[in-house]
Amino acid sequence: MLLIHCPYCGETLPEVEFAYAGEAHIARPENPSAVSDEEWAEYLFMRDNVKGVHYERWRHLHGCGRFFNAARNTITDKFLTTYEAGAPRPALDTLTEGGK
Amino acid sequence: MSKYRVSGRGRIDTSRPVSFTFDGKRIKGAKGDTVASALLANGIHLMGRSFKYHRPRGAVAAGSEEPNALIGTRRGPGRFEPNTRATVQEIWEGLETNSQNKFPSLKFDVGAVNDAAYMMFSAGFYYKTFMWPRSFWDKVYEPFIRAAAGLGVSPKEEDPDTYASRNAFCDVLVIGSGPAGLAAARAAAVEGLKVVLVDENAEAGGTLLSEPQAVIDGKPAWDWLSSELAALKAAGVKIMTRTTAIAYYHQNLIGLVEKLSDHLEVLPQDTPRERLWRMRAKQVVLAQGALEKPLVFHGNDRPGVMLAGSAQTYLNRYGVLVGTSPAVVTSHDSAWFSAFDLADAGAKVQAIVDTRSEIRQELLDGAKSRGIRVLAGYTATGTEGRLRVKSVRVNPMQSGKVGAPETISCDALLMSGGWTPSLHLFSHTQGKLAWDDDRTTFLPDYTPEDCVIAGAGRGLWGIAAALADGAEKGQQAVEALGRSAIAAVPAVKNDRTGTGVSHKELPTDLSPGKAKAFVDYQNDVTAKDLRLAVREGMKSIEHVKRYTTNGMATDQGKMSNINGLNIASDALGRKQPQVGLTTFRPPYTPTTFGAFAGYHRGGHFEVTRKTRIDSWAAENGAVFEPVSQWRRAWYFPKAGETMDQAVARECAATRSSVGIFDASTLGKIEVVGPDAVEFMNRMYTNPWTKLGVNRCRYGLLLGDDGFIRDDGVIGRMGQDKFHVTTTTGGAARVLNMMEDYLQTEWPDLNVWLTSTTEQWSTIALNGPNAAKLLAPLVEGVELTEEAFPHMSCVECTVAGMPARLFRVSFTGEIGFEVNVPAPMGRQLWETLWKAGEQYGITAYGTETMHVLRAEKGYIIVGQDTDGTVTPDDAGMAWAIGKAKPDFVGKRGLARPDLTAKGRKQLVGLLTEDGSKLEEGAQIVFDPAQPVPMKMVGHVTSSYDTGTTGRPIALALVEGGHDRMGETVHIPMPDRTIAAKITGTVFYDPENAKLKI
C-alpha cells in the first residue's frame, strides 16, 4: 500500500484514502467541436503509460476531495513529488526518489 | 520418560505433562513441546508421506522451514486445518493431529507404489503423456492425478473462529529476535523511539535458544537472554512472539500475523485466533538469520535424516535426542558442534563424516575427547531403513574418485550442507542480491526500501558477529531517523563459528541416474529431475523450477532453492548468477485466509447501507435486494403472496389510489454557486439556463465518449442552487466525475459540490390520490395544478418537517418526492402512512417501481442502457441542448460510429402470442437462419403488467426507431417468439394521469 502526500492537506497518508485518476496533464481541448476524431481519440484514450517517471493524477477521495498531480516511478512505485492541480509539470532533473 | 527425553536439557517444563493424539494414538509430551518434538521424544520419526512418491518422511527441520512433517490439526467441530507444520504447532491437552497423504495408514501406504515406479514419474512426465485418447484426460487421467496430488484434506465446516486486524506505526521494526535482532532492538531503543521486535517462534531468542553453552557478558546465554528481554521491555520495546512477518510491501509496510490461540488448551472468550498487523515502520532491520541446507544424496529423505542444527535445537530447546546412536554427515563445521552436544547429552555418535579432508584441529580434538569416529574426506552415498533410517553408506573420496563403501549403523542421521541467508523479506522489497562465491550463496545487495539486514541474514556466522552487526545496524536505523545511539557490543565466550564448503549432489559410486537424492523433499524433486529439466532445454532457473516444481512446496523453497540452483548451475555449466535465483514470493510462511479476511466476514464482508426507513420495511415484511452497497425493499408480500402477486397488488394500488416508496437511496448532489448554471450546462446534456427557480427537469449525463452514464431529476432550488439526483449505484461516480471536471478542467467556475445522499430521506408518493393525501400536510405551497404543476420543486414544510418537495413522477401517476432531513425519514413515512390509510395506501418496493416506470417507458440506466447507448439510441434526443456550444459528451456523440446508421435503439416490444419475454433474450430479424445467428438487439426490460393487461417489454433493436410495427423474432431454447416493435410508452401516452 502506497503512502501518498496530499499537497492540499500537507499530510502523507495511506493509499486507501486516495483514488487514482489516470495520466496527468491531458487537457480537454478548449473547443471540442473543432478537433478531429483522431485528436478526440487521443484526448480520450491514448496514454503515455510511462515505464519510469509517470505524471499522474490522484484524488484525495476520503480526505479533502481535491484532485492533485504526482510524479511517480512506475518501476519502483515510489513517489518523487506531488503538486497541486494546474501547477506545471516539475522538471525531471529536479526530482529525486524519496528514501534511498 | 522415554529414553529420548534428556533430563536437564531444553526449555520445556517436564513437570507439566501434556498429551495429545497422533493418528488416534495418545502421545505424551510436556509443556513447551511442539508436535514434532513430542513425537521425537517418543521415538517417533515417521510423520508423513511425500507428495508424489508417498515416501515415508519425518521431520527434517525444527522450525517453520519444515517440508515433510505436515499434519492435520483439529480442535473440535469446525476447527480443523491441513498441512500444519508439526515443528511449529505447540501441543496442548487434547489436541488432535493426523498424518496426511496416506492410505490406508501412515506405515503402510498403497500410494508408495509410485515410489517403485519412480523412473516413470520423472520431472515433467505428465507433459509427455496422458494425451490419448483425447477424452481420457478429463474423465480418467486428470481425476486420477488430482486424487493422487494434494497433501491434507480441506476443512469442510465453517470456521467458528474470529480474526482481527490492526494498523500500527513504529520507528524501528526489527524482524527476528536472535542475537542480531536483540542487539539491533537494544541499539534502537533510544528515548522517544517506538521500537517493535517480532519473532515467529513461541519465545524470543532465536539461535540463543539452541546454544545455551555461549556466555554473553559473563552470563550463560539463557540468563543473558532473560535479562536482555527484560531490559528491552523496560526500555519500551514491544516484543511480539508467535508473530510472523509475512510480507514486505511498499514504503515499509510490513504485514505481520500474530497467532493468538493455536497454542492454548482453553480458548479465551472473545479472543481472535489470529491478528493481522499492518505495520508501517520508518526503518526496518531484517534479522531473520540463515537456514541450514540439506546435503543432496541418495536416501537423504528417510525418517531420521535431519538437519544437524535442527537436531541440536531438539536437544537444547526441547530436551529431545533425535537418536541415541546418530551419525553425522556434513560439509560445514557447525554440524560438529551439534554432534558434540548430542554426545554430551548421552548419545553414542557413530561417526562424523565430513566431505572435507582438512578439518580444524579444535573440532578433531572435540571429537576425539568424546570418542567420536571421524571420517574426513568422505561422501555419503545412501541410507537404509524402511520407516526410519538404520544405516548410512559412506565412501572415501580421493582425488575426485569415490572409493569402497562402508555402512555405518545409526538411528538418526544429522546432515549439514552449510547455511544460506534467509532473504525472503529482502526479496519482497524488490531488493537486489549479489552472488558470494566464497559462501556459494546470494547475499543482500541493494533495496529501494528503508531497510537494513543484519547478522546471519547477510552471511555473518556466530553469536558474537551477529550481536556486533545487529548493534551496528540498529544504530544505523536510529541515525537514519536523525537521532544518535550508542550501541554497546556484548562480549561472547564459547561462541561457535565455522566455515564449510558447498556441494551440488554429493559424489557417488552408484548410478547417479537412479539416485533418489532429494532437493525439494515435499514435492519429491530429485537432483536428476533438475538435470533432466536442463537437458530438455530449461535454461532459466524459473523454467527449471516450473518444470520440476522445485521450490514450490509449502516450505516456499526454504530448503530447496539454493541446492536446486547449485545443481542447475552445474548442469548448465554456468555460474549461479547467470542462472538466477527464483523470486521469493510472499507470504514468508503459509498464512491463514482468515487472517487476511479479518473482520470482513458474513454481514461485515462489506458495509450494508440502509435508509432510515429500512427498519419500517423490515418490520413490515419486506423482501430485500442488494443494490450496490444498499439493501433496498424489493417487494412487500402479504401472508401467502408470491413475488408476482405482491408486485401486481402494489402496482394496482398505486395506479388506482396511492403507493408509497422509499427513494432515499437515490444519489443527491447539491450544486451551488454563482456559476452553478454554467456548470450544469457543461455537465449535463440538457439546457439549464432557462429553467426557472422551483422547477425541475430530467437530466442526462454522458461520458466524454458520448455514451449515457447516468440520469436523474434535477431541481433548481434557487438561482444558483441545484438539487441533483443520480441513480442509486451512480452517486459516488457522478460526484467524482463532476469534481474532476470542476477542479481540473474548469477551475475558474465558482461552484461548490456536496454529496447530500445521506442528508435526505426521500419518500415518493404516487397515485391518483397522492395530492389529496399530501396536501393537508404541506405548508408553504398549494398542491394544485396551477400552484405546483408537474416538474415543480419547492422548499416547504411537510408534516411540520422542513422539506424539499418535488412534483415528479417515475410511475406515470401524480407523483411527489418529499425530501426531509434524513433522521426524520421514518417519522415522515409513518405520518404519511397514517394519513394514507383512508386511501388504502400501499407500500411498494423496487420491483413495482420498475414495472410502473416500464409501463410509462422511462428507462433505467444500467438496465435499458449498457454503456454503449447514446441519448438518441435511447430515444432521448430531446434531452440534448442543441444550442449549447459544448457539454460533456457532445464531441463524443459526433464520432463516426455514434452517428452511423443501424445503431441499436430503444423500442417497445409486444409479443404476438401475449407471452412474457425474458430479459436479456436476443432478437433476430430472420428466425430461420442457422447458428451463429445475426443478433440485432436484446430485451432490456420485460414485465407482466396488470395495468396494460398484457406483458410488455423494452428492447434495443438495430435501427429500431424506423421499424415501428415490424415483427422481430426472439429465438428461445424451446421456441421462437414473434414480437411487434412499438413505441416505448405503454401507459397513458397523453400524460393525462399526471394532472391533479
Next chain:
Amino acid sequence: MTRFNAFNLVKNALGGHKAWTEQWPESQPKAEYDVVIVGAGGHGLGAAYYLATQHGITNIAVIDKGWLGGGNTGRNTTIIRSNYLYDESARLFDHSVDLWQTLSQELNYNVMYSNRGVLMLAHNVHDVQSFKRHIHANRLNGVDNRWLSPEECKEYCPPINIAKDARYPVMGGALQERAGTARHDAVAWGYARGAAARGVDIIQNCAVTAIRRNADGSVAGVETAKGFIKAKKVAVSASGHNTQVMATADVRLPLESMPLQALVSEPVKPIFPCVVMSNAVHAYCSQSDKGELVIGSGTDQYVSYSQRGGLPLIEHTIAAISEVFPIFNRMRMLRKWGGITDNTPDRSPIIGKTPVQNLYVNCGWGTGGFKATPGSAHVFAWTIAKDEPHPINAPFTLDRFRTGRLIDEAAAAAVAH
C-alpha cells in the same frame, strides 16, 4: 524432436531419461528474418507456431527480454472460457476454446486442458439480467452457457455458500461446461517446442530496444541488446511492455498497465471441482491439479510495472473467497505474485495492423489474455502472413477508438441501478 508418448516415456525411463533432447534450442539471432515477433509469451510463440504450420513461414525469430513464458503466460490463474457478450468477443474467445480442446494433441505436449466448467455467480438482480443476456446471446452464437439455480450451483460446486442471508446471496449462476483451465507454462513450452521444431528461432534474454523503420516509414527490423535484426515484418505481443516497444515506431496505444495479483493456497486433496467466478464480490477460484486453490484478484488502481501489488487488495480478495466459500477460511495462502496487465478502455484486445506498414500488434488483453492464447495466436499469424485481419479479429482494430465502435465488454457488465 523426440515425440512425446507413453512408449517413449517408458523407453526413456528405462534408460534413465538420458535420451531426451532439448525442447527448444538456445538460438542466437540471425541477420535477417521474414518475421520477428517481439515477446515470447503464449501469444507470440503461438503466432510463430501457426505461421510455420499454417502459412509456410518458418524464417521467424521470437525475441524476449527474459525467459520464454515469463510474463503473463506464466502468471495468470489459467481460467479459460468464451461466454462473452458481444458477438465479436464470443467468436474470438470461442475460436480459442475450440482450439484448446485438442491443443495437447496438436502440439504433442500435454497442456492439460481441463473441461471442468466455469461457473459465474450472480449476486444481485442486475447480475441475473446481465448473465441471462449473456446466456441468450451465447446460445445464438453457438457458445455453450446455461443458467443454474442457486441449488444447482451448490450441486455443481459444493463449497459455494448459497445461504439466503449472505451479504451478497447467490441468486444463480451461468455455467459454461466446455470452459475450464490449462497448465499455463506448458502452453508456452508446447508452442515453443512446436515452433522450434519447424525452424523458428527462440531468442531469450535479448531485449528489443526499438523498432527501426525505413525511409518510407515501413518496418526495417528491430534493434536489440544483441544488435540490429533485419525483418520484413515485425509483430509485437509483449504484454506489459507494448506501449514502450510500439512507441519506438511512433504508434501510440490506448493502454494502461496495471498490477494484477493472484495467489494459491497450500495444496489439498480434491475439494473444488470447477472454476467459480464471482464478479460482484471479486472472487475467482479453481483448484489446480496439484491441489492448490488458485485465486485471482482485481487490478490495483495505478499504472505500475513493479509486478508487485498492495495488501488491501489481497485482504479483499481473500475476504471475498471466504464469503463465497466459508469452508476455506482456515486454509492457508501459500504464495502470491503479481503481473502487469495492459488494459484498453473497452477491455477488449487490439489485434491487427498498425499505421506502420508491416508492423502488427496484439495487445490489450487486460486480465483475460491466457484463455485466448490459441485463438489469438492463430488469427494474429493469419494477419501477419496475409497482411490483413482474419474475419475473427477484424473488429479488434486500433481504429475503433477513433470511430467509437468499441467492443465494450466492461460497459456491457454495466452498473447496478
